[in-house]
Amino acid sequence: MKFIATDVEDSTSKLADKLRAAVRRPDHAIDSYFYRSHLVYERELGALVFRSWIYAAHVSELAAPGDYLLLDIGEDSIIIVRADSGEIHALMNVCRHRGARVCEAGSGHRKTFVCPYHGWVYNTDGSLKAAREMTVRPDFDMSAHGLKQARVVVYMGLVFINCDPRAADFLGPLQNLEEPLGAYDLANAKIAHKQTYRVDANWKLVLENYLECYHCATSHRAYARMHTLKDMDAKVADVVQAMLDRTESVTGVKGMGKEYERIYGNAEGFGCCVYTSRYGLFDGYLTGSEDGQPVAPLMGQIKDYDGGVGDYQMGPLSFMLNYPDHCVLYRFLPRGLTATDMELVWFVRGDAREGLDYERDKLTWLWHNTTLEDEFIITRNSEGVNSRFFEPGPYHPEFENTLKSFIHWYLVTLAGTV
Ligand code: FES
Numbered sequence: 204m205k206f207i208a209t210d211v212e213d214s215t216s217k218l219a220d221k222l223r224a225a226v227r228r229p230d231h232a233i234d235s236y237f238y239r240s241h242l243v244y245e246r247e248l249g250a251l252v253f254r255s256w257i258y259a260a261h262v263s264e265l266a267a268p269g270d271y272l273l274l275d276i277g278e279d280s281i282i283i284v285r286a287d288s289g290e291i292h293a294l295m296n297v298c299r300h301r302g303a304r305v306c307e308a309g310s311g312h313r314k315t316f317v318c319p320y321h322g323w324v325y326n327t328d329g330s331l332k333a334a335r336e337m338t339v340r341p342d343f344d345m346s347a348h349g350l351k352q353a354r355v356v357v358y359m360g361l362v363f364i365n366c367d368p369r370a371a372d373f374l375g376p377l378q379n380l381e382e383p384l385g386a387y388d389l390a391n392a393k394i395a396h397k398q399t400y401r402v403d404a405n406w407k408l409v410l411e412n413y414l415e416c417y418h419c420a421t422s423h424r425a426y427a428r429m430h431t432l433k434d435m436d437a438k439v440a441d442v443v444q445a446m447l448d449r450t451e452s453v454t455g456v457k458g459m460g461k462e463y464e465r466i467y468g469n470a471e472g473f474g475c476c477v478y479t480s481r482y483g484l485f486d487g488y489l490t491g492s493e494d495g496q497p498v499a500p501l502m503g504q505i506k507d508y509d510g511g512v513g514d515y516q517m518g519p520l521s522f523m524l525n526y527p528d529h530c531v532l533y534r535f536l537p538r539g540l541t542a543t544d545m546e547l548v549w550f551v552r553g554d555a556r557e558g559l560d561y562e563r564d565k566l567t568w569l570w571h572n573t574t575l576e577d578e579f580i581i582t583r584n585s586e587g588v589n590s591r592f593f594e595p596g597p598y599h600p601e602f603e604n605t606l607k608s609f610i611h612w613y614l615v616t617l618a619g620t621v
């Protein structure tokens with residue numbers, strides 16, 4: 204369903220009623236109202252998305268001063284750029300004169316950003332360099348009209364931004380990933396491929412799908428053949444424990460099997476979710492590929508295949524799945540009430556050569572196809588949820604537990620706006 208008719212009776216009091224009702228049934232899916240209301244969407248952006256830490260880029264995409272890329276969130280565009288000082292900035296792509304976009308192309312290299320409307324010129328650090336003929340206005344203060352900026356942190360080569368100037372510190376919570384994530388040497392890794400999948404569904408349906416593996420056995424045949432996450436914990440405890448027992452000696456990485464979980468309502472600061480664990484692949488599978496066999500050279504300091512895969516969360520909307528030979532980053536961003544951008548980034552060792560050390564098609568096969576399967580399921584979910592006959596059903600207590608934590612945090616966050 205791509206078109207949602209405007210609910211002319213929508214109001215803050217209706218939102219408050221729906222929130223109260225949803226909080227009273229925490230073990231059930233939420234009402235279709237939350238996927239259909241323009242008021243809800245507007246509140247979500249302000250109270251949740253633009254207050255959260257979000258993966259924006261890898262340092263290799265911003266190697267030299269002037270290198271930039273655009274990050275689109277909701278109706279907004281943010282320029283992620285390395286300034287002449289070497290520092291990375293996140294600049295709002297909105298001219299401080301009368302608001303035109305100052306940058307059009309999705310990525311590239313610029314000495315300055317020149318607004319196409321009346322020609323104001325901005326430096327790569329966002330400061331205003333020139334405002335044509337504005338000297339005739341004696342009260343005009345150049346220094347007060349730089350592009351607005353979001354906060355930026357860089358952790359292991361991953362650039363995160365937060366549009367809330369008062370956002371909680373993120374680097375502190377991220378330190379909990381030091382051992383298991385550090386092993387992949389992401390700061391020196393190479394992006395082998397990245398792709399944006401536009402899904403015609405509300406962003407929560409897309410994220411909810413990622414947060415549960417109840418659907419893995421039925422929707423993802425290739426994934427389910429290899430990954431133990433498709434089963435309930437008790438059923439695969441032996442396989443997972445055997446992997447955890449050998450992971451440090453096989454990979455040569457201390458702390459490789461570390462488990463840490465502070466997400467959503469339990470995060471160390473708002474929008475600062477951090478999670479790591481390592482789960483097992485079924486015997487005979489070494490990595491996430493079509494046949495479970497290696498598709499790239501081992502990453503970072505990892506010495507051998509342990510039959511495990513690292514599962515990570517960084518912020519409410521960004522995730523990683525790391526195999527010994529490649530890493531896959533997932534990010535979900537709302538692009539309208541019924542449009543979501545699902546971005547996937549495949550990382551390999553920094554010195555790996557395409558065609559020699561890895562084939563792009565083989566490397567991306569599993570998660571490209573799994574993502575298309577998800578897109579298929581999510582759009583059908585969206586159609587059903589938008590039906591007047593939809594009635595929220597019960598969550599599975601184990602498989603849908605993380606999804607339940609997200610929804611609870613979401614409802615509480617939204618309740619703060621009414
Ligand atoms: S809107 Fe950018 S210079 Fe006028």
Ligand SMILES: [Fe+2]
Nearest residue numbers: 412413423577
């Ligand atoms: Fe899925």
